[in-house]
Amino acid sequence: MTDVLDIKDLIVEYKTRRGVARAVDRVSLKLPENRTLGLAGESGCGKSTLGRSIMKLVPYPGKIISGEIVLNIDHDQRWKDGVIPKGNVNIMEMNDEQMRALRGSEIAYIFQDPMTSLNPMATIGNHFVQIQKAHDPEATEEEAIERAMEVLKSLGIKGERINDYPHQFSGGMRQRVMIGLALVMRPRLLISDEPTTSLDVIVEAQILEEIQELKEEFNLTMILITHNLGVLAQTADDIAIMYAGQMVETNTTEVLFESPQHPYTQALLQSVPDVTRPDKKLTWIGGAPPDLIDPPQGCMYHPRCEQATEICKVKEPHLIESNTGGYVACHMYGRR
Ligand SMILES: Nc1ncnc2c1ncn2[C@@H]1O[C@H](COP(=O)(O)OP(=O)(O)OP(=O)(O)O)[C@@H](O)[C@H]1O
Ligand SMILES: [Mg+2]
Known part of the structure; x- marks a missing residue:
């Protein structure tokens, strides 16, 4: 199966007067053809920055620092001075004119703020x-x-x-x-980005459902960005959870909802209402996400994590393959 998108070790930073915020921190992901990846996590965790990086449209003062973004395109694309042949395209090596040829025709981005976009x-x-x-x-x-x-x-x-x-x-x-x-x-790849200040949840769910229906007709591979995990349950094949610029857990939607491994994913799911289980106890995650300009040592999530131990305060966890077929970045995985 062809990967439409292959991102490796992507780092994106915003240089501000207060310091440098690393909004995307060594993120890697592969997106196979015709699959829908849901990207979730709290406001400010870097979802839009990651999505916009694929278009090479990170807003000022943001900048892609390093990493690889490879997009597989299925048609030759003409640009001002030549042709980008179909096959794998290294986004990092494309100039502005070449990106303009790819945007819309191979990668499309829906900024869901129609008032200002039309x-x-x-x-x-x-x-x-x-x-x-x-x-x-x-x-x-x-x-x-x-x-x-x-x-x-x-x-x-x-x-x-x-x-x-x-x-x-x-x-x-x-x-x-x-x-x-x-x-x-x-386009080959469609990225749909829901801003936090979205319309109401019902409209959001409806629109995503319609996009889902168009998926086959238009043979799409998709990334759906939302803070609403409930919506992803119905629309995404796979889910990636981001926290403070990092990927902390990925798996198929089914397994991620059934047996979340990262304490942050577990906490996020605890805060999603479930109509089929009205007796479910809802809890909110205490504390706030870290300041990306001055992030905590060790695991980014440790100050808010109920399962944190000493190692979490000093050593950064890396993604490892979980026995549920996904990836998880947690020192306590397998030790609980
Ligand atoms: N224009 C900017 N200037 C400085 N820092 C920024 C800017 N835009 C984003 N950032 C930094 O990048 C981080 C990630 O922002 P991003 O918009 O990608 O998050 P998000 O996950 O899409 O949030 P939301 O759910 O609210 O849309 C922010 O926490 C902030 O630290
Ligand atoms: Mg966003």
Whole structure:
């Protein structure tokens, strides 16, 4: 099975006046074709920074320091001075023009803030035409509109609405338009990023479910970023849990929910309500995530961890293969 994405030892930092915050700390992950990876963890743990690194769009003052990001693309991509041949592409070696050719056509990112991402002065159709012409200057307006109508139809939006302006759509429909714009170039990898200040949870769940339905039609490999683990239970094949810039546990969704190994994953799951178990006791994780500019020694999670021992305060744990088929970074794993 082809890995659409292969990240090794990625480090991303933000240089601020107070010091350097390492938002992504030696993260490695592989994403096989047609799978959906859910990326979860508390606000500020580095999910968006990791997602944006794949697009090479880490906002200032952030910078990719080191590591590898390899993307497998399934079509030759034309850029200003040549062609990026299909196959494995080393994102770190791509220049801005090359990245522009890959964004949209191979990697698409849904920033789920449709209010600010759509141009109020342009019709929905204009948005679709612009994106397609940027990637394929020879595409005619008629072809572009035709493709747009097809994509909108898959999203449950009638073709005749193509001449409407963004303000004529409801919030949920604007989000669908955003998804349509992400999909119209048929990207290989779709990254959907939910901001913490999301709409309500119901809309978020609905939209993710729809993306899931489009997965086969568009042959997508996906990364879903959310702080809502409940949503991932239904949509992700695999889950990676991040804490303070690091990957602390990964496994298939089923196993991760069934037998979480890292104390942080266990605590996160304790805070997710479960409609099938109304008697479940919900608890919140005490304390706050660490200041990434001045992180604790040893395990990043030890100040909040109920299972921490002396070694956790001084030695950093690394990811090891767990006997449940995943990976976990915890000194106490296997010793409890
Ligand atoms: N513009 C910035 N300037 C300085 N530091 C930043 C900036 N953006 C992010 N950071 C740092 O990077 C860390 C990770 O931020 P990131 O936005 O990737 O987290 P996140 O997991 O996506 O959070 P959320 O769930 O709130 O979206 C933050 O805790 C912060 O320390
Ligand atoms: Mg984020």
